[in-house]
Structures are given as structure tokens and as C-alpha cells.
Amino acid sequence: MFPLGSPIPGLVWAYRIKPGSRGERLSPECRMADVMTGDGFVWIHLNLAGGRVAGFLEQFPGLTPAAIAALTTHDTHAALAVDEKLIFGTLIDFQREFDAATRDIGWLHFGLSDTFIITTRLQPIRSVDKVRAAVEKNTSRYAAPLQIFEVLVAEFQRGMIAVVLELTEELNQIEDHVYGSEMRDERRRLTPIRRLIVRLHRHLRTMLLIMRRAAATDDDEMPDGVEDSLARLAGRLETVDQDVSALADRARLLHEELDSKQSAETNRHLYILSLMTALLLPPSLVTGFFGMNTTALPFSDGAHGTLSAFGFILISIFLSWLILRRTGIL
Structure with missing residues (x-):
């Protein structure tokens, strides 16, 4: 059992946010009592590398076993559930290095109610750092944990848009070479781009499905405002998913064009080889005879x-x- 008087394990940061006033960043050595006392709501962000995080969450009031399992899982797929006025699950995001964001897929686990929002991760996540900076800049605009959750998904959408723009530019460069006069095999550049686009499209579709399913949950279990929030977020992700789907079609057409050009080049070589064979076969018969x-x-x-x-x-x-x-x- 986790000692209630011990510092919170795996704590990356914690904020107490009071609507209409500037929020307070809690000490890295804060304890359970520091988090649970006071007005407003708290945002706790934890690193799952800490071995005692699960024990702390088991003692945290208001969390159900299903929510604790969602916060401590190492599963790599998106999930979202509503149960007993709690919202919990896993969101897709991009990992972040010390100096820049990456295109590596990361996973952000979350659980929230009216009085708290808890997020956990294994690797640093791009959107979380962006939202934390926004919270520190203007805490008064966040009146409830649901707004923090909505901004997290919205920030992921902005990150997706940035990645889509980068991939579009890379496809533009590949397209210039594919349809140029010089024969160049761009499949080495195109293949990882197609793999990333397929992964993003698959995870985006999963997030859309689980948000729509969660929005259809029984009204007695749905916290106030969640249905409208999920509808807005699904609309955001639907727009990005259309862009990713268009990129997937474009990358597929480029790959087909590369295969077509490669086949044409191979056929041309075989044609030349066949002509040389046809021209040299009679002389070979003459030399063989003599x-x-x-x-x-x-x-x-x-x-x-x-x-x-x-x-x-x-x-x-x-x-x-x-x-x-x-x-x-x-």
C-alpha cells in the first residue's frame, strides 16, 4: 500500500487550477494531502517509469479499478470509456525528444472527473508539454478538467496538421523526381512515408470510432458537457483524417507510378537484350558451323x-x- 505521507511517485508536475484566478504549480515533493485539499481542480502528470505509480493511484480517491488499469496500462492502442462519471482511456500522440518533437507514435493515458485530471506516459509527449505551457501562461481560461482534456486532443490535432504539411512537402519533392525526365528510384524515400501515413490513418480512425462510441454512452453515466466536447473533438479529428487519407491516396499513386516506370525501364532493357540476341544468333550459328x-x-x-x-x-x-x-x- 502506498504511504499517504510520501511524495507522489513518478510526478512530472502537478497544478491546482482555480477558475477565475491564476493557477498554482505544486511542489515536486507534494503529497496526496496537498493534492486533495483546496479549491478548484488538480492536473497531475505522472511518469509510468516510476515503480510505485500504480500503488499511488490505487489510493487516489475517485478512481475506479477500470480507470486505474487505463492509467497504468502499457497497451499501444487508443481507448476511451465513460464509467461512474469518470472518463478514462488512452490517446495517440507524438513523442518528444529534449530538443524537438518526433514522428514516433506515443501514448498518453488519462483519467478525469469534475475535480481532477490525471495523465500518465512512458515517453515525453509533445501535446502535454504544449498544454502545460498554455496552462502556465493563462490558467484562468481552464475552468474544468474536461477543458484540459479537450485542449490536449486539439493540440494533438495541431501536431497532426504540422506532420501532414511536412509529409506533403516530402511527397512534393518525390513527385518532382518521379515525373521528371531523369529516372530515379524514390521508393527508398517513399516507403517510410507510406508506412507512417498508414499508421496515422489507422490510429485516427480508431480514435474517431471510440469517441463516437463514448458519446453514445448512457446519459446517466455521462458527465455534463462531455457529449458536446466529444462531438467537437470528433469533428476536429475527422478533418485531419481526411487530409491523412488524401496523403495515403497520393503516396499510393506515386508508388504505382514508380512501379510503372520501373516496369517500363525493365521492359526496355529486355527489348534491347532481345534485339541483341536476335541479331547475334545467326552469327553464332556461322561461327559454330566453321x-x-x-x-x-x-x-x-x-x-x-x-x-x-x-x-x-x-x-x-x-x-x-x-x-x-x-x-x-x-
């Missing part, structure tokens, strides 16, 4: 036998070329 170690070969006794055989080779090449021209192959 190369037999048998008696009474033509020109074997004359002074210009080799020159005569060479003349036959040229004649056979000319005849082969003439036949190919007459048949329309050349």
Missing part, C-alpha cells in the same frame, strides 16, 4: 577462308536486321 572439327569444311584450304567466313557473319547480321525491320520489331 568451328566444328570435321573434315571437308568450306574454305579450310583456301587462302582467304577466314575472310569469307567473316563475310558470312556480316551477311547473317544484315539478314537478321532486315527480317526484324520487315516484321516491325525494329
